Structure formats: C-alpha cells, structure tokens
Amino acid sequence: MATKDETNPTETESDESTITQIFDVVARAAPEIRSGLPGRRIYAEEDNPSGETQMEADVYADDLLCERIGDIDGVGEYASEERPAVIDTGSGLSVCVDPLDGSSNLKPNNTMGTIVAVYDAPIPATGADMLAAAYVLYGATTTMIVARDDTVTEYVIQEDGEYEAVREDITLPDDPTVYGFGGRVPDWVESFTEYARDIESDASMKLRYGGSMIGDVNQILTYGGIFAYPTLQDSPEGKLRVQFEGYPVGYIIETAGGRSSDGEQSLLAVEKDELHARTPVYVGNEELIEKLEAAFAED
Template sequence: MAVATISAVSQLLLSGGPTSRSLSHLSPFHLNLPGHQRTIFSAKQGPQRHGYAVIECAAVDTTATEVETKKKSSFELQTLTTWLLKQEQAGSIDSEMTIVLSSISIACKQIASLVQRANISNLTGVQGAVNVQGEDQKKLDVVSNEVFSNCLRSSGRTGIIASEEEDVPVAVEESYSGNYIVVFDPLDGSSNIDAAVSTGSIFGIYSPNDECLADMGDGSTVGSSRPDPVLDQGEQKCVVSVCQPGSNLLAAGYCMYSSSIIFVLTVGKGVYAFTLDPMYGEFLLTQEQVKIPQAGKIYAFNEGNYQLWDDKLRRYMDSLKDPGPTGKPYSARYIGSLVGDFHRTLLYGGIYGYPRDKKSKNGKLRLLYECAPMSFIVEQAGGKGSDGHQRILDIEPQEIHQRVPLFIGSVEEVEKLEKFLA
C-alpha cells in the first residue's frame, strides 16, 4: 500500500504542480508535502493523519534479515545419508563404509517396524529354538537376525558377518561379497519384547585382514562360491584375529527402539545421534558430538544377583547406597536392556554394570557384539568401558562368543568401581 502511494506522489511531483520539488532531494522512504495531510503508515497501527501528508515507510534492515536467514539455516534438517556423505567428503570414511552404514540403517528401520507391530503380527513369545548362547530365541530374535543379515549381504560391501544369534560367522557369497567385517546383536534386550520395553540393535565394523582372507581354507578365499559359506574352525580363528582388539573398530553404533527410534553412531570422530522421523521415514541428526558427564549419580546393576557377587563388588554397591555427607545416595535405574540402560547413562552420566557372579563366571554380555562396540562409543563420548580391571577395547577375544564383565559409563564412576575391585 505504501509503495502504491509513493508511486502516485511521484507522478504528482513530475507533473510540475505547485507543490513539486526536485526528486533528488526526496527520500523514497520520507516524502513531505507541506499543506497536505500527513499520513504515516505503521505496520501495527495502520495509517494516521495529522494535517499534512508525509509518507514514511520503514526501511528493511537487510543485515537483520541475513542474520535471521543464517540462524534458520543452522536448523536445517540433516539426514543420516547427508551426514555420511559429508563424512566421506571429509575423509573420515570411504564410500564402501557409507554403503555399509546405510544398509545397517535400513535394517534398523525394518526391525523398528517389526518391534512396533510385534503384538499385531503375532511376533511375541518364544520361537521354540535355543541359540548358541543356550538362550531361548524369541520370534523377533530370529526375524531381526534375518533382516540384519540380508541387508548386510545385499550391500555388496561386507565379506564376513558375525551375529550373536548364529553359531559361527558367515562368509558372504561371491556375488555379494565385499571387504568389511560386521559383528552385530540384531535385537538386544529381547526378553523385554512381550512387555513392550525398549530394545535395540548393536553393531561394530572392522577392517579386513587381507593376509588372513587370502589364506582361508584350502586356498579358497572368503566370498568364494561354495554351497555352505559357514566358516570352519580355522577360519573362525582367523575371524577372531581380524576382529580383535576392540580398539581396531572403525565404526560402531546402536539403534534403540523405544518411544523414539534413535540411531547412535561413531566413526571414530565423536558420537552423533539421529532420530527416525516417521513423517519422512528418515533418520535426522538430532545431537552432535554427544559427551557423557564426567560423573553421575545413577547406577544400573541387576541387584537381584547381589548375593552372588564377590565381597568387593558388594562393598562398592553398599557405598553407592550410603547417603554420605551430601545426604543423598545414588539413584538405581535398571531396565534390563543394555541399549536402553546405556543410552540413559550416555546422556545423564553414571555407571552401567553387568559383573561376573557365581553362576556366570565371566558375566553374560558378549565381547564382540556388545561390550566392544559400546565401549568404543562411550570412549568417543569421553567415558570409559572396563571389565573391572582393564580397558574393554584392549581385551583380545579368544573365541567368537566370548563373554566378559562390563562396567561402562562416566570416567569417575568407572574408576571408582575399579578401585573397589583392585
């Protein structure tokens, strides 16, 4: 409206009327015509008249607009795929790793959908089989393992895949084979499935050992065409040597299936969290460079096993319950799902522990599929993972399904426990 008025006044001035004056002396934002009504255009109050015409338009602050635009751009949605491509451009990962991680994210989306529809699709309950760990397999355990394995095979970038649910690692067929070695727990916390409590998938990615791959079996290589691609005992040992220690991990992550589907990932350059947006069907970056607090007042242990622990660990647990000078003891939070308990610990600080006891001499968590990947993540976030005496990532596995005690979380909390167990 103001622009139209300015145009009309400009025509009046150019017509040579008695009130005309040189345009060179007039501002396009302030036209003063003596003897006429003054009209001020206000964005909030509208035109106001005071006896003579002055048309004033507020100039646009381009600087403020640019700042606002820049501010908005900082909140621009960034998908996991975009983030991976940026990591590739920065040289943090190669194109092969980008494909492997993308395939894992697709597997997680499929499993998330299966978990959410478990009751509807009759996928709750026990499958009727027992896995290599001697544990009853849930229906979703079996399906999730199949989904994860198929996504990794079809990526064309994995040479060996090792699952917690499989007896031995599997060599990928020649037509699909690549180089990376991927270890994974397809559905951690599956005992919680029927109660709709949070579950998750955990994975770790290792670089191949070329010498090892070239000498497998009778001169054949991993990926060679053969009817049964299951590795023999010698090849399993080779895989162990490739996968150890955990400090050799190139990437690790987990996906938590809860009120939100959260995909947490590290490629050795810090920890990043992505949340699945159901509107777009994409993982969107929601947290950058996640850092665990140096200390925390939360512990997550299965205290039902208290009487089965050794005296040193019981004394440590008693110390957490002592109010001390602050008058407030530690808070107990235990879900029974490693991914759920770890994710809370990562955000809020504290310690998660699954120790050895009289029944489970080495604890229950697997080194390759759970302890090493989680320890790699927590160290990238500034925390610590330990078996009570040494760094988890320094442990050399002696077998594929080796179990170790795990204490993981804030540096100060883990070190405090180590002093009790020393």
Template structure:
C-alpha cells in the first residue's frame, strides 16, 4: 500500500484484524473505539485539572477523564487481567485469574500540547496475561499508537509488521479506521532528527553524535510529544532521542508506558531502539514507573551511536 494515498481497494481495521486471534482483535478494536470517543470530547474538557500524576506532572482535565474512560472501557471487556496506566500509581487487576491480556497505557501522551493545538496521542502495550507487569518489552504480544493531529491515525503491530490506518476517508464512514500503509518501513537513509533542549546537560558523546547528524544535514523536527516526534521518524527516517542527561541519567520517558510499545513498533518497522547500549526491549524492569534513556531510528544510525557511546568510560550511565 502506498503511504496516505488513494487505494483501489479500501480495507477497514475490522477487516485487517481478522488475521489475528479473536480476543486480540476485539481488544484492539475497543481501544480504537475509545480513542474516537476521547477525540470527540476534547473541545469540551480543556484546562488544568489541578492535580499531578504519579510522576509529578501536572494533569489536564482531559488527562484525568481519558484515563478513567480507558480503564472503565477496557476492564468492561472482560479481556483484561492487569492494567497499568502512566496516570495511576498502581496496577489495576480486574479479577484474579481472569482476562487474557495485561495492558500498559499512556492515555494521552503529550497532553500538554493540547492547549496549543499540537500533536498528542495514545500509546498502548499488550501482553499475555501470563506475563505479569511490569514486563520486558521483548514479551509484548502487540503494541499500538493513536495519533491525534490534522488526521487521526492508528498504527499497530502484532509482531507481523506495522500497519497504519486513518480515521475516516472520502465517501466512507467517519468513525471507521481505514488502511493507508501496510507493512510500513522506516525510510533509509533518514532525513530528520528530534531531540529535546538543554544541550548544556547532554553527555559529551551524545552532543558529538548530534553534531554528526547536523553536519550530514538532517533536519530538526521536535514538537514535544513522543508519539508525534516518533511518527516523523517512522515516515521520514532518521533519529529520535530523549537521552540521558548529566543531571538525569535515566532520562524522562517511562519504560513500560512509552518506551517498550514504541520500540516494538520501531523495530517491527525495520528500525532499532537503544538505551545507549542494547535494545530497549531487553531491559529488565525494576519498577512500574521506571524511566530509561531512549534512542530510536534507522538501524545504521543507532549502530553508529552505540559505537560512539561504547567508547565512553561512563557507559553505566546509559542504563
């Protein structure tokens, strides 16, 4: 399928999910249904909630509401044994011994962008119920993202490639997701890179690596939402990082809720993930809200970066 193009054959998400087992297909469909409900409600729930989440971040009204919608909507399917949300301190268990899946959820990644009408979305990881949370990313059964932008798009992988869908198409139902890119692959060579600010706190070898990208004329694309910035890399090729800092050696992003699901999608699309030395997906979790440095992008770029980092005597900082 050509990317975001008119197709002679229109395939819905429901039709595409027939390739999966019925329970997994039902769960993915339910997540997408809830995402449409949340999109509709966005204009009516603007503003700060006056609360902070477990990570100490200010919550918006839509953060709190979306978290409740996802928890209630997913638990009601009877398919969930354990559910962990970035917005909640503890794991929610439906009933002991029931439900086929454990799920990790970032209900609204980049929600601080809502006020300025910029990109944000949903990140979700799905494990078999036999894999208790927190878990290594390598044990993921599936992962998906939903990006709220000029278009609402959804990507999922069930470890058989990455497939992208758009909500609504000309002459079709608005609230149905339609396939626009089957077996998405990260373009190579890459064109863009995304990194946060505070360069004075970057480790020297990371500063050197970014200088190499800039000399090779990679274009800076950084919008402040992990899902949006990674979407740039998935479609244009390149590199994204939320790195280790001198004063924050474990970075900012959460392993369970952000790094693992997105790293699976990137690797299934032909890219590579890293914590500086080794794949994000191989990190053994130590806590539910654990943070790790994250570097993702084209394989050759991550390999180049890891070679540079390996020369550092302080390599322990990357774990």
C-alpha cells in the first residue's frame, strides 16, 4: 500500500528521483509497446473493468508496464485501466496507467497513446494528490509529453528508448484553432449541443477528432482549442475515467496554461471514490472552457 511519511526530510528528493525513474521506464518501454502492436491487433478473450473488449495489445502493454513500473523502488501501487484492482508493489508513490489509449484505432492504423499519472496518495487518489503526469503518443514519431514541476516538456523517443527534449515550457497557443468532440451527436445534451454548434460556426476553428483522446489532446496542446468527451443523455458521467484519463490530462493542460473542467469545476477538483469512476472531460484554452461552463450554468 502506498504511504507517505510526512516526517521524512528527504521525501521530496526521493519523490523526484522516483518520478524521473517512472518516466524513464515509460519512455524506454514505448518502443517495445509500439513494436508489439502489429501482431496484437485482435481482441483478447476478456473485457476490461469498464466493460470494453480488450485488444491483445492492451493486455501486452499493461503487463509490460506493470512489471517495469512495479520494479521501481519508491513505487508502492500500480493501477491500470485494464485491471479490476490496485496492485501492491511495496511502499511509495502510486501510479495509474492507461496502457494503450485508443486501442480501437489499431484496426484502421490511427494514433494511440499511453497515459501515466503519479500520485502521492493511495489509489483512488484525488487531483490534489497528483505530482506529475505524462502521455506517450504513437504517431508518425513516438513522443512523450511530461508535466512536472510546473512545466510541460515534449520529448522525442528513439527506437532504442533514448529520448531527448524538443520543446520546453510548452503553453497552449493564445489563438485556438482546433476542436474535437466525442460521443454520438444525437446523445449530446442540449446545452452542449448549442455550445458545439457555436464552435463549429467559427470559421477560424477546424475539426480534429481521431478517436484517441491522447491524439486529440495533443492537437489542442499544439494548436490551441478544445477537446471534449461530454456528458451524454444516456451516460451523464461520460466515458473517460477520472484516475486514468481525467486527472492526468487535466493536470497536463492546466500546467500548460489552459483549463480543464467537468462542466462545472476543474477536473482536478473532481472527487470520486471508485477506481474506474468516469467523468465528463473538457480541456482547452481558458476562454473556451469558461464559455462552456457558462453554457451549462444556464440550464
């Protein structure tokens, strides 16, 4: 079970070292995950805890990351979107992972990613417990975005697992140009539908939606704009999981000067006590999120 010793004067230094090791392991595992995808484009025999059919690639990435991250001294818990319960790995920080975000994109060969959240509290943790977050994007190149110490950095990962920073102190552009909205349009609630139509009518905004949240969020981080997987009529809590997607993506976007929301408050203020709990997710430039929250407040 993850524990925190408030009396330990070297706690911060120890945490920093552990976080560095976590992201080093993730970066070095990324080429293995990517190279393992071609032979694992078929469905596994089981569903994940959220009721989604697993791909063999999901299971492969999860097993690899669980073993590698779990072996790090200073990591006390490992939790995955693909597992029903938290894995006890000793004592120290807690790590939540979405091993292969967007694995349904394997069949059409679109972008996918890996999401990592680091907490200094037992899982399920809260947004206030987050120390760092990152995602790997398997696109034309393999990159890793890391948010820690109040800054966001992009790294390019080479085939041998070596990685180097290519952009530092990343912030969302002031003039947003892209948007991406998930869920079936007929299932959108009225307030979000009206907001979406307003965004779509803006000639300066272009639709960018690829079915992998990390791919879509990376567009927002690069060009500015808004990504949403909203509350739906038949699913008020949306689709995305708080621990594995909502908190880390909210943390990254907010660290980059943007805003996140569940429609009423920052994603980092959302509190859910169930490991696989869901939340609506809205992230992007501050003014776009403010307008969205205003639209929901009018209901």
